[in-house]
Amino acid sequence: MAKKKISIKDIAKTLGISITTVSFILNGKAREKRISEELTKKVQQYIKEVGYTPSHLAQSLRLGKSKVIVFMVEDISNQFFASIARLIEEKAYKNGYKIIYCSTENETAKARELINTFKVRNVDGFIITPTPDLEESVKGLLDEGFGLVLFDRYMPSVDSSYVIVENEKSAFEATQHLIDTGCKNVALITVESEQIQMTDRLKGYQNAMLQNQLTPNIFQVKFHNIAEEEAYNRIFDYFSNNPDFDGVFFATNYLAFEGLEALGNLGMDVPGQVKVVSFDDHYFFKLYKPKITAIEQPLELIAEKLMEAILHQLDEAEMNSEPKQFTLPNKLNARDSSII
């Protein structure tokens, strides 16, 4: 029966004092504002008694800060993003922030729309995995004073805070790992994308191949939000038409899932005939027979740095400070050591 929520005004009236006094006490300014110890105690006591909590809405309106951070990723149901969501959650609540999530599907139009939606919703900050061509919107956020941290990928042309991983270095290592275990023709299965996290992985692969005097063998799947099956078919076709490889480096784990399926159906033995490494480790890779070697991103560290960067920006005291830019190291989980 929805007992009406008590307000600061009710408290003032009941105690026969002014709203101002109550507010000062609530905000710990009693001493500073010279409210007597006696009255302060009395008010605090009463507040505890009735279980009063201030209206965040009213505070937000008055102070112009909503204590809301938007977590805008490619797809919140993706294991990687969901895991990060889980990890930043606690840190956010601990600091009095709430997190609203949304998924862009990596579609620029959708991302722009979402940014606009949330801008007018008085959120304080954004954590974003940017879609292609989102520079303008992102710069807009920065200009308008919103907190902003990019992650998973950054935008070379925008000087914002970001948290990414060492894509090129790890891709190099993964490729080198395959070569070290005897591969002469390592194929790279990646997506057709201009986004930096993907081009960096490509670069790492290419450098490793060239440094070992090997010929790159690249297949870029057109991945325009196509269905899993479609990806499977394209990878299957590529493998059938170019069967002379002895190693595969998958640039993302969903490519690996489909690719492993394809290898299996083509009767290619993993890891006997073909060795495999995937970017972006997954619970699945430990369970798969055989276990799959993969590059693990440091989820906890990413989450930690994300919150560090966004809170730093939202902290009044340090407004307009330098952007924080983190490039974090991954870990290659070699699960085929018995093969070497």
Place this chain on the structure above:
Amino acid sequence: MAKKKISIKDIAKTLGISITTVSFILNGKAREKRISEELTKKVQQYIKEVGYTPSHLAQSLRLGKSKVIVFMVEDISNQFFASIARLIEEKAYKNGYKIIYCSTENETAKARELINTFKVRNVDGFIITPTPDLEESVKGLLDEGFGLVLFDRYMPSVDSSYVIVENEKSAFEATQHLIDTGCKNVALITVESEQIQMTDRLKGYQNAMLQNQLTPNIFQVKFHNIAEEEAYNRIFDYFSNNPDFDGVFFATNYLAFEGLEALGNLGMDVPGQVKVVSFDDHYFFKLYKPKITAIEQPLELIAEKLMEAILHQLDEAEMNSEPKQFTLPNKLNARDSSII
């Protein structure tokens, strides 16, 4: 350079009219409130010109509705919950709602705390996977007029809206499926839990066994937020000590992941020697060799009904209406048909 946001007051001043008039026009009450066509047009034109959008904070404060729904689940990084999150997202935004998520870890204390946090944060509604002993808090929400829908499990003692699946029926079917394919001793691997979704699955299994004159063979893993490895070890031990089963029904997919690992390490051939069915289908089960039969929950339907139920409650017009209670059918994805 944060150009200050334009307010309704600015518009009124610029056009030399009152705030009231602008507000009426903004809210489509121009006709009703007898604002002349001419002025209405002019104002609308100006609003479009300057790209004004109302402050949701101010509206929320004034109207007492924040257009925020809390999505409170056991663990947002769990594939099932993350998928639901993804699916309700769009429906929410389409209706002008934002979604805040949080994870309870299935800990009652944490759930209570979260509920309190969000109650004072002026959210409108809650979608909750209740932890054990959460009845009081949940009833509190109902009494205080918050929108509420439980899901994944409900509370028999609370007459709230909920969206669940046919746990008992599907568990029965899964067990029957194993029996039909020749199993005489089907083990049930489940968690030690009093929660209804789990006890229902147990019931379904038991009924199927008894109806077939077979002896139930139940192992309840103590699952007090233990690590994956711990669960693995316990299941491994159970299998080693009770090796005379020819089928396993796993009550959740994470139990199946660990259980399959254990079966593999025990050298038990799946599905030759032991046939397996799991509750809660997963991408993984399609990829695993052999493919694993599993019960698929209707994600889209669940999401749809969740939003239907919560929006129904938040709709002013239908306040205090009857709770909506949905029990949805699952689908058994038999992937071992070649074996029959």
Place this chain on the structure above:
DNA sequence: TAAATATGATAAATCGTTTTAGTAAATTTG
């Protein structure tokens, strides 16, 4: 002892809306 300062509290503006209760002027009615 008059002026200056310290003490303890408060009135009122403000944030950006919505909505109730008016109010003048124009029009209709009897």
Place this chain on the structure above:
DNA sequence: CAAATTTACTAAAACGATTTATCATATTTA
């Protein structure tokens, strides 16, 4: 033609907080 009604619009209160400016009264200071 005066009264009643309609038209077109507005003043002001309210939502629930924060904060600046102010105000008595008491205490120091000169």
